[in-house]
Amino acid sequence: MADPTVPGQTPPSSESLGSEPPRSAEITFSRGRLRFRAIDSGPADGEVVVLLHGFPQRTSSWDAVAPLLHAAGFRTLVLDQRGYCSTARPRGRRAYRLSELVGDVLALLDSANLPAAHVVGHDWGAAVAWGVAAAHPDRVRSLTAVSVPHLAAFRRAMIVSDQLLRSWYIGFFQLPWVPERVLTSDGGPAERALATMGMTPEMIARYRSEMVADGAVPGGLGWYRALPFASPGKATARVRVPTTFVWSDHDPALGRGGAERTAHYVDADYRFVEMSGASHWIPEERPAELAEEIIARAQS
Template identity: 40%
Template sequence: MNTPSQEDATVTHHQIAAGGVRLHYVAAGPAQGSLVVLLHGFPEFWRAWERQIGPLADAGFRVIAPDLRGYNLSEKPLGVEAYRLQTLQQDVSNLIRALGYERAHVVGHDWGGIIAWALAIRQPEIVQKLVILNAPHPGASRRAFRKPAQWKRSWYIFFFQLPWLPERVLLRFAEKVLRGVNPDAYTENNRNLYRQAWNQPGAATAMINYYRALKPFQKREEVRDESLQVRVPTLVLWGNLDAALLPEMADGLERWVPDLRVVRFAQASHWIMRDDPLRVNKFIIDFFSS
């Protein structure tokens, strides 16, 4: 299958001060195009989107794919507190404004999707349209974690609470989790680039601190549905073969997201944008163009 790649677009690399953190990002597409911000997850960096950036740029969008704080070439603040969800969300809104925009289409996968959900909930004025790839809405996540099956899939969250040991095994763990359904999803060149990103000074601890900041052993307060509402048009693309998240996490989202479309990919894993890039790209472009 001929799949789109990063080389399909002219990409430029940039550094920008977004609030209190310096972020690295790549940019592609016409400067006058509507802004699309692509947010990667764990354990990736901007190259998570190398099969999406070119097609989105060719469709006329201004595409920005940052390394989230702590990842690859972005700044890596010290301490767990620097990786609270509210701080990560504010990084994205600061980035959009620092680029000179008031609003953006936002696409998020995994941790990038968790951040994108938070941004749409807390700062909907910044999000024009939202696309989520295999990342749970906070309400759906609370519901799913009442089931032992989800706890079993999420064992690594608890492992990451340990001191120093997760950092020691991160490289092997990260390579293992990137094995998707598509055997061609990650070439050896991809793997080398990822290894370079993971071996950046401070990167291992920063990446794991995303999970340490969750405080999974603390009692969760009951949150009213009204505080979890997403009032922007939303498209959820979900790979049903996700090894970490139960498929039902994409069920019943209308409770919190009135303007919603959910598309399931029966043969895609958690790494849906690599497993089936042509369909993922078409859904995203059609959604943002409508």
């Protein structure tokens, strides 16, 4: 078996982890009136990797990746983020500004008595991870961003590439009530769109359970609805921590324009990984390859 602690070697599959169930516990912490939950798993003495999910998903989106990190000796903290966690769903669009989302990650680190951690995010989770690394580089040992490029690169791509057309749904999500009805319709256009984007029937079933049935759709939309209140700041500054950006060429939502411009906004060791043929849902579709990149970055 390959040694997962050696850079460049492929991490073992989840089938090879042995019969003993891994250590896993749900932890809770507060930030103001909000109470968050996170899944703390893997070796208790391992270096910590914070995993941040995107929209429209929750902590289960990392279920195939986390065991591979545990096998390599890492401990994972998977955060159920603001608007998704049932006890952390504030009202009002301003409550979902990027500065607040970044603050939630810092509160998680503080609750676990961690001065810093490796930070990994997919989709909106990547946007938050970029924000944490830019505004608080002292709290980030390494960054692995998946699918969503640096926010300044994304904004530039909206002007000079086809990214604006790809992001049409952001404007739709600004409408009141209508997006909620579309996204919660059983078997409706939202589920068909997710399938077109590459979600499997099993993933769509989780969407129905974790997002629709649990009432997390309005909170997830809050992240988009806070965008008009965004202002340039430290969270969109240049990143000065070791960074890997993973992007897939069959992602209909995020084009090559932002992906290729991201390198201009990282003033540290940087690696761009293009996963050929993969859809937007990289953590579920290519977990072993993604875990290998996370491990390589954390060990670099």
